[in-house]
Amino acid sequence: MAMRGPRGGGAAKRERILRAAIKIFSQKGFFNSKVSEIARAAGVADGTIYLYFKNKDDLLISLFEEKMGEVVTEVRDKIANGDGPLACLRIFIENHMDLLVREAGLMEVIQVELRQSNKFMKEYVPVKFLEYLDVLGGILDAGKKDGTFRPDLNVKTARRAIFGALDEISLAHVLVRKRKYEPAKAATEIYRIFADGLCAAAREKGGATT
Amino acid sequence: MAMRGPRGGGAAKRERILRAAIKIFSQKGFFNSKVSEIARAAGVADGTIYLYFKNKDDLLISLFEEKMGEVVTEVRDKIANGDGPLACLRIFIENHMDLLVREAGLMEVIQVELRQSNKFMKEYVPVKFLEYLDVLGGILDAGKKDGTFRPDLNVKTARRAIFGALDEISLAHVLVRKRKYEPAKAATEIYRIFADGLCAAAREKGGATT
Amino acid sequence: MAMRGPRGGGAAKRERILRAAIKIFSQKGFFNSKVSEIARAAGVADGTIYLYFKNKDDLLISLFEEKMGEVVTEVRDKIANGDGPLACLRIFIENHMDLLVREAGLMEVIQVELRQSNKFMKEYVPVKFLEYLDVLGGILDAGKKDGTFRPDLNVKTARRAIFGALDEISLAHVLVRKRKYEPAKAATEIYRIFADGLCAAAREKGGATT
Amino acid sequence: MAMRGPRGGGAAKRERILRAAIKIFSQKGFFNSKVSEIARAAGVADGTIYLYFKNKDDLLISLFEEKMGEVVTEVRDKIANGDGPLACLRIFIENHMDLLVREAGLMEVIQVELRQSNKFMKEYVPVKFLEYLDVLGGILDAGKKDGTFRPDLNVKTARRAIFGALDEISLAHVLVRKRKYEPAKAATEIYRIFADGLCAAAREKGGATT
DNA sequence: TATGAATGAGACTTCATTCAT
DNA sequence: GATGAATGAAGTCTCATTCAT
Numbered sequence A, B, C, D: 001m002a003m004r005g006p007r008g009g010g011a012a013k014r015e016r017i018l019r020a021a022i023k024i025f026s027q028k029g030f031f032n033s034k035v036s037e038i039a040r041a042a043g044v045a046d047g048t049i050y051l052y053f054k055n056k057d058d059l060l061i062s063l064f065e066e067k068m069g070e071v072v073t074e075v076r077d078k079i080a081n082g083d084g085p086l087a088c089l090r091i092f093i094e095n096h097m098d099l100l101v102r103e104a105g106l107m108e109v110i111q112v113e114l115r116q117s118n119k120f121m122k123e124y125v126p127v128k129f130l131e132y133l134d135v136l137g138g139i140l141d142a143g144k145k146d147g148t149f150r151p152d153l154n155v156k157t158a159r160r161a162i163f164g165a166l167d168e169i170s171l172a173h174v175l176v177r178k179r180k181y182e183p184a185k186a187a188t189e190i191y192r193i194f195a196d197g198l199c200a201a202a203r204e205k206g207g208a209t210t
Numbered sequence E: 001t002a003t004g005a006a007t008g009a010g011a012c013t014t015c016a017t018t019c020a021t
Numbered sequence F: 001g002a003t004g005a006a007t008g009a010a011g012t013c014t015c016a017t018t019c020a021t
Helices: A009-028 A035-042 A046-052 A056-080 A085-102 A104-120 A127-145 A155-175 A183-196 B010-028 B035-042 B046-052 B056-080 B085-102 B104-120 B127-145 B155-175 B183-196 C009-028 C035-042 C046-052 C056-080 C085-102 C104-120 C127-145 C155-175 C183-196 D010-028 D035-042 D046-052 D056-080 D085-102 D104-120 D127-145 D155-175 D183-196
Strands: none
Touching (some): A009 A046, A009 A056, A035 A046, A056 A085, A056 A104, A056 A127, A085 A127, A085 A183, A104 A155, A104 B104, A104 B155, A127 A155, A155 A183, A155 B104, A155 B183, A183 B155, B010 B035, B010 B046, B010 B056, B010 B104, B035 B056, B056 B104, B056 B127, B085 B183, B104 B155, B155 B183, C009 C035, C009 C046, C009 C056, C009 C104, C035 C046, C056 C104, C056 C127, C085 C104, C085 C127, C085 C155, C085 C183, C104 D104, C104 D155, C155 C183, C155 D104, C155 D155, C155 D183, C183 D155, D010 D035, D010 D046, D010 D056, D010 D104, D035 D046, D056 D085, D085 D104, D085 D127, D085 D155, D085 D183, D104 D155, D127 D155
16 A cells, blocks of 8 residues: 555655654644755655655655554544443543554644644645544544433534543643653543533432543 | 834834735745745835844744734633633634634745754754644643543643644645535534544433533 | 836836847757746846736747837838938848847847747747848838749748858857857858849849949 | 566566656656656556666657667658758658657657757767757758858758758647647748848749749 | 736756675 | 656745844
């Protein structure tokens, strides 16, 4: 798939360039990153990048789509095993926070550059990102159907709210040097906020409050 | 404080430049905006901008700090009248969504550029943004103290989660042309999600569910 | 006219750039000339060129149009004083050959680059060059009307033939170092070839053979 | 002579590359043509071109010399049968205009690129082109000797004039879409212009005016 | 204070050429 | 011989910033 480049080694070289781009973009941001830096980090010549990507924009977009695609596939797999909407929601949240650790650079790039690209790159529709949101939306829909979630829940809004919360907390995690909490712990807190809300009003038995 | 630069009409000119910057930045993004475009939009010469701002970065930062400062002042005033933490939370959320309409350009800039700046501008601490978060944190603290909110609530996490949700929904509102819901309506939905959570588990009486 | 640039000195700077472009283009050809070389030759910064010309192509085109415009104006003036079509033809030819000496660089550029541009620059119509041809066509038309020239003369072809002959001889003059003949002398010879033809067949009285 | 490079099919491959170069150069011009485009058009790999030609310049020069060589040989053959200088001149002119149809691409390349190369390629002497001019010069010399042409005719100038006229008319033919005249007809007109001149002054017997 | 022409460093990208296979 | 992926030098153009007026 996408096998331009030399015999066999091509895909590997392409991957090396993508990895280098993630590293450099996450360190300096898209606009402050120079193509030559990425080339150096990937151990290829400047021109080689243009054998695999149309231009610098395409490098960023490919990065989004391909890496987000992997993320979507993974989270879908995990959720397939989830026992009920609440369990799935928890898995989704935990997975997202876990990505912060496993794929720190990628997440940083997505967090800070996706918005820009989203808004300013002509004709770019972040397909894979929307799929990611759809996974979340699917969980909420299922929860509404089986009565786990409120029947009047607006799924479109809720899924954005949950993603936004996860994203902002991820960002804080990345920005703030002194990490006050572990991602895993944050995951639990976020889960509770969304599952049960902020209020203390006694819930007979916190079914959700595992 | 706003009186750097020239005498007399200076403050007005400075304000014109800031407004022009908001307009251009929100349309094209910080990196795609040219100082000369901002100058033209403000009706001043390119060089004039440098009489009021140190450089292009400073223009963005000043914009953040000064405009966010006004936002913080305003929301504090409104909240002062709030009757209890839940009411305050609602006011905060409604005000934020309302800003989307009243200050669309500013919000767009904050949403898409604050992250970049935050991460890549050396030595920039987004003081006013942190104050905005503190307003939210104050509400949560008060709610914990008076028993409205869960005693084990992690305020640091919760305030980021709420802000993230608001921010993401604002972003969707800005990005997606076909606005599916009004800001006011979205505000109510977000409020409910955070106040009561997603779950259907019957709450005797939705104290929060206004 | 075309007075971008600084107060007053703008036109002069523009002219300096055009002169430098003529010099460099004539020495190295359009494609082998670097914008930075032209800038250096003009005594301006690289970027300054882009204040006066849209891009490198525009520099070449402007050069063609503006300088050819001056040439057209000049030859028209001279011809206005010509006494009859033959005299005018002679003036035109002499003027062209004379330009080789007075405007060597310009003529070299026109000779070697006009063809390229003509053919490969999208949307470029060499207006002033066509006017130059029209001046020649006008002489031929007048000569047909007053019986000086053959009534069956195809003006379109003849004017191209005359221009082609002049142009090729100019080119040879420019290319060949050892200049075997003076332009003035060549002018007379070309004039005779076109006026009387190559043949020896006795003409009663060489009206043309001044 | 044409057998540099590979064995067997080598000459054919070399010819394919030359033909492809003519096609691409005539469409886009030398500087706008990419070696890879020529390779693709020839159905060979980029690197293969370098087995047959030293570099891109050499490709152009080889093209000139080899193809012009064929043209020179052909016109010499045709002229050998000519009956007298005037007939030979006519054959030369007709052949040149005819080439426009038979070898359109080649002629276009020669017209627009020869001048450039001539002037800017170090050490390139267009041998075959000079031979072509010599064929024309030979005709004129013969005509002077046998009294057909004026005894004071400057052959160097006249041959350049004739070639220039042919070349410019060819160029116009190629550039202008709406071809107003057929090459054959233009040949006759050019012949008359040079044989008899432009003037109407009655020639006893139009020996030349076939 | 205000101007805006001028500057020039620097980035993206192209493409002729090479060479390991 | 043939290939075509890889190279990397080099050029055009942009634009933040300056400074003489």
